[in-house]
Amino acid sequence: MTDDEYLHHVLKDQTLATDGQEMKDIVARGAEVQKILEDHFSDCTPTIKDGGSKAKGTMIRDSYDLDKICYFPRDDDDAGGTLKEIYENTEKALTPHYIVQRKPSALRLLMKQEVSRGLPTHIDVVPGRYVDGDSGDVYLFQSSGEKQHLKTNLEKHIKHVVDSGVRDAVRLGKLWNVRHGVNAKTFILELLIIGLLKEKKDAALTDQLTHVWKVFRDNADDLYVEDPANSGNDLTPILDLARPNLSMIARSTLTLIENSGWEAVFGKIVTETGDEKKAKLWAAVSVVEKPTKPWFPG
Amino acid sequence: MVPRVRRPWYQKRPELLTQVQEDVRTFCTTLHLFTEDNVVWVRGTFPVKHEDDDLDHYALEIRFPEEYPDFLPVVREVGGRIPWTADAHNPEKGACLFLPEEKSEVFPEGSSFLDFLRGPIHNFFLGQSLVALGDRWPFGEHEHGVTAIAAFYQNLFDTKDVQVVGRLLVALAKDQIRGHLDCPCGSGKRVRHCHLTILLNAKKKVSPRMATESIQRWIQLSKLRGDDGLRA
Numbered sequence: 252m253t254d255d256e257y258l259h260h261v262l263k264d265q266t267l268a269t270d271g272q273e274m275k276d277i278v279a280r281g282a283e284v285q286k287i288l289e290d291h292f293s294d295c296t297p298t299i300k301d302g303g304s305k306a307k308g309t310m311i312r313d314s315y316d317l318d319k320i321c322y323f324p325r326d327d328d329d330a331g332g333t334l335k336e337i338y339e340n341t342e343k344a345l346t347p348h349y350i351v352q353r354k355p356s357a358l359r360l361l362m363k364q365e366v367s368r369g370l371p372t373h374i375d376v377v378p379g380r381y382v383d384g385d386s387g388d389v390y391l392f393q394s395s396g397e398k399q400h401l402k403t404n405l406e407k408h409i410k411h412v413v414d415s416g417v418r419d420a421v422r423l424g425k426l427w428n429v430r431h432g433v434n435a436k437t438f439i440l441e442l443l444i445i446g447l448l449k450e451k452k453d454a455a456l457t458d459q460l461t462h463v464w465k466v467f468r469d470n471a472d473d474l475y476v477e478d479p480a481n482s483g484n485d486l487t488p489i490l491d492l493a494r495p496n497l498s499m500i501a502r503s504t505l506t507l508i509e510n511s512g513w514e515a516v517f518g519k520i521v522t523e524t525g526d527e528k529k530a531k532l533w534a535a536v537s538v539v540e541k542p543t544k545p546w547f548p549g
Numbered sequence: 550m551v552p553r554v555r556r557p558w559y560q561k562r563p564e565l566l567t568q569v570q571e572d573v574r575t576f577c578t579t580l581h582l583f584t585e586d587n588v589v590w591v592r593g594t595f596p597v598k599h600e601d602d603d604l605d606h607y608a609l610e611i612r613f614p615e616e617y618p619d620f621l622p623v624v625r626e627v628g629g630r631i632p633w634t635a636d637a638h639n640p641e642k643g644a645c646l647f648l649p650e651e652k653s654e655v656f657p658e659g660s661s662f663l664d665f666l667r668g669p670i671h672n673f674f675l676g677q678s679l680v681a682l683g684d685r686w687p688f689g690e691h692e693h694g695v696t697a698i699a700a701f702y703q704n705l706f707d708t709k710d711v712q713v714v715g716r717l718l719v720a721l722a723k724d725q726i727r728g729h730l731d732c733p734c735g736s737g738k739r740v741r742h743c744h745l746t747i748l749l750n751a752k753k754k755v756s757p758r759m760a761t762e763s764i765q766r767w768i769q770l771s772k773l774r775g776d777d778g779l780r781a
Contacts, residue, residue, distance in 0.1 A: 313608070313628070362632070369633030369641060429608060429628075432581055432592025500581055507578050515578045518594070519603055528604060529682050535599035535675055542688035543647040543655050543672045545638035549694025549770055 254513050258456045261517045262419055265311040265426060273312075277373050281317050284345070284360065284374050288321055291344035295329040298322045302377065302405050307412040309421050309441070314429045318357070320377045320405055322389050334380060334392035334400050341378040356391040356401070388480075396488065404480035411479040415445040416452040420459040426517065427460075433500050435493040439486060442476040443467075443497075457513070467501035557587050558617045565618070572663035580609070580666075589613040591622070595666075597674050605678040607631075611670075612643075621656065624670055631677055635693050638673075646673045648691050650701045650763055653754050695770040698763055705751050706744070708734075717744060718767075721751055722760035 252260070267274045285299045303318025304310045323330045323337060331337035342358055345351050349372060350361040357375040362368060382388040387406045393399055412418065424444045428435055447463050448454075454462070466474070471494040478484040507515045523531070559566035566589065570582050579594040591611040596603040608628030614620040623643040633641045646669040647655050655669055676686045691697035702714045716733040720726065720740075726748045728741030736743050755763070 366634065366636075367632050369639075371629035430579055430594045432583070432590075432594075432608075432610070434583075434592065496583060499583075503581065511578065518579070518596075518606065521603075525682055529679065529684065531599055531602060531604050532597070532675060532679050532682070532684075533687070535597070535604065536679075536687040538599070539672060539675075539688070541655065541668055541672075543651070543669045544689045544691045545673055545676065545686065546645040546648045546691040546697055547635040547638045547693045548640060548645065548766075549635065549773065 254457045255455050257513055257520075258423060258460075258517070259419075260520050261426070262422060264520055265313065265422065267310055267312055267315065277315075277317050280372050280374055281319055284319050284372075284376060287348055288319075288341070288344055288376070292323075292330055292340075295323055295327050297324075297330065298381075302409070303375065304425075304437075306405075306409045307441075308418055309412060309425065311422050311426050311429070313426055316359075316371075316373050316375045318375050318377055320379065322379045322381055325381045325383055330378075334390055337378050337380060338392040338394065341376060345376065353394050355393055355395050401484055402481050403478065403484065407480040412441060412445065415448075417445060417448045417459065419456055420444055420448055420463070423456065423460055423517075424463065427500075427504065430517065431500050431504065433493075433496045435497055436489055439476060439489050439493060442479070442486075443474060443490075446476060461505070461508070464501040464505050467497040468505060471495070471498035471501075555615070557589075557615060558613070559584070559589055569613075569662045572661055572666065575663055576666045579606075589617075595670065595674060597671065597678050605674070607674050607677070609670075621652070621665070622662075624673075626674075626677075630681070637677070637680075638690065644673055646670060648697050648701060649766070650698060650755065650759065652759065653756075694774060695767050698767055698770070702763070705754065706747055715767075717748065717751075718760055718764060720748060721755055722757050722764060724757055726752070 267277075281301065288297065288299055299319060299321050301317060302320040303316060305315075305317050321341060331340045338358075342351050342353070345358060345360060348363065350363050350369065352359040352361060354375065356379075357377045360372040360374045360376065362370045362372060377391065379389040379391040382390060382402060386404070388402055388404045390400050390402055393401055412421065415421070421441050421444050424440055425437055427433065428437065428440055444463055447466055448459050451459055451462055474490060474494065474497070476486050476490060478486055504516055521528075569589070569591075573580050573582050573591055577594075577596050577598075579596065580591050581593050583590045583592060590613070592609065594606045595609045597605040597607070607626050607630060610625045610627045611622045612625075613622045624646065625643050626639065631637050631639045631644075633639055638645045656665060660668075672688065676688065679685070679687055692700065699711060699714060702718055703709055703711070706714055706717045708714060708717075713734045716735065720733040726740060726745065728739065728745055730740055732738050732740045732743035734744055740748070
């Protein structure tokens with residue numbers, strides 16, 4: 252298998268089948284969340300639809316979330332007079348049903364039931380308010396950072412990614428971000444990769460990724476991104492936080508590839524059945540020298 | 550008076566940080582060490598391995614405490630595979646790899662971070678992978694909460710009497726065992742004619758600091774359970 256074939260294999264492994272159970276579950280859960288919001292905000296008329304990586308076609312199995320955007324009309328105060336109130340009221344609507352974690356502009360939903368407590372629902376709700384009736388521009392509340400709100404446009408973001416021609420590289424970049432603990436904001440990483448591959452859309456995946464990592468390694472301080480939905484949004488503070496890790500892990504990754512190949516970066520493709528895997532796990536158990544028993548404080 | 554600024558462990562002992570870095574690289578290629586806001590983290594993908602085979606993997610975040618290596622790193626699974634439940638031995642704040650009282654056996658002084666990765670962390674996630682496939686915990690599991698702590702000390706002091714266990718544990722939390730005093734078990738005998746050997750042997754496994762922590766944990770967990778802690 253060539254390196255590019257391997258990377259395409261990795262991508263295939265990371266793809267959630269449209270008719271697969273995982274996708275059906277997330278769509279069903281998305282519908283539940285939508286109903287909760289519609290019932291709670293029955294006096295308003297929010298637009299609730301899918302955004303994020305599902306809409307962009309950049310989902311990866313290792314870390315996938317369905318963004319449910321919940322945008323309120325400009326002149327409708329029933330959901331809240333301010334963006335902060337809209338954000339908090341949306342949180343209140345969801346709290347009886349889920350563990351809700353605040354993200355900068357979104358609300359991440361985790362399971363609340365006893366046996367599955369803390370497991371991801373793979374749904375992030377993004378509350379906002381339209382700037383006007385036509386443009387699709389919205390204001391989102393920022394729960395952290397200096398600015399309390401930002402202006403953006405979901406359709407422009409989706410178009411920017413879909414039209415980039417480099418979605419495979421974006422997906423592998425996201426996988427790298429997760430697998431190696433880089434912790435860069437996905438949104439920033441996407442924009443960086445798309446920007447760096449503008450002139451390399453037809454290059455092989457290996458060349459595309461190598462190029463991106465070389466720039467991260469050698470020019471992290473000069474990296475720059477612009478929000479395609481709003482050039483007035485200053486993404487520098489978020490990018491500044493990511494620079495050291497992007498550079499460090501890119502360096503390590505390029506060395507890994509040189510010394511050990513691409514499998515050292517993304518892992519082997521697993522093909523064994525459940526029984527085969529079980530047998531190997533028990534073989535691993537048999538050679539443990541110092542067994543330990545887990546505990547729970549209670 | 551200028552307040553004393555405590556230096557983080559990796560500044561006090563930079564050679565230890567270098568060793569941790571080396572240990573991470575030795576263990577696998579997908580975990581990395583980061584220093585952010587004066588805290589050392591190891592993050593990335595932890596492989597469950599057998600020989601050269603990666604059998605499974607988990608997204609982990611490992612946080613090194615200020616007092617490392619006196620206190621062990623806290624391990625959290627962040628990939629959303631393991632619920633925050635008692636059966637999974639996975640409270641929200643971090644995985645319970647083993648009973649803290651077993652630290653001197655499981656992770657004796659002088660152990661390296663590599664030993665920690667290959668030992669307790671690997672054992673835990675190896676177990677999780679088997680449980681996810683419907684099998685049992687391969688090395689067994691401790692009872693939850695104070696029951697396990699009590700069982701540990703019942704075994705250590707060779708008695709089922711929880712009241713005696715409690716009193717001996719308090720004695721263990723002191724720096725010295727004084728043979729001429731009355732034995733804390735309540736027998737009326739002097740320590741040297743009663744539980745001295747047991748206490749001295751126990752001291753080899755459990756430091757006064759650990760014994761003190763055990764007492765605090767016992768009290769805290771008993772309060773959560775809603776009793777006075779004298780029932781194991």
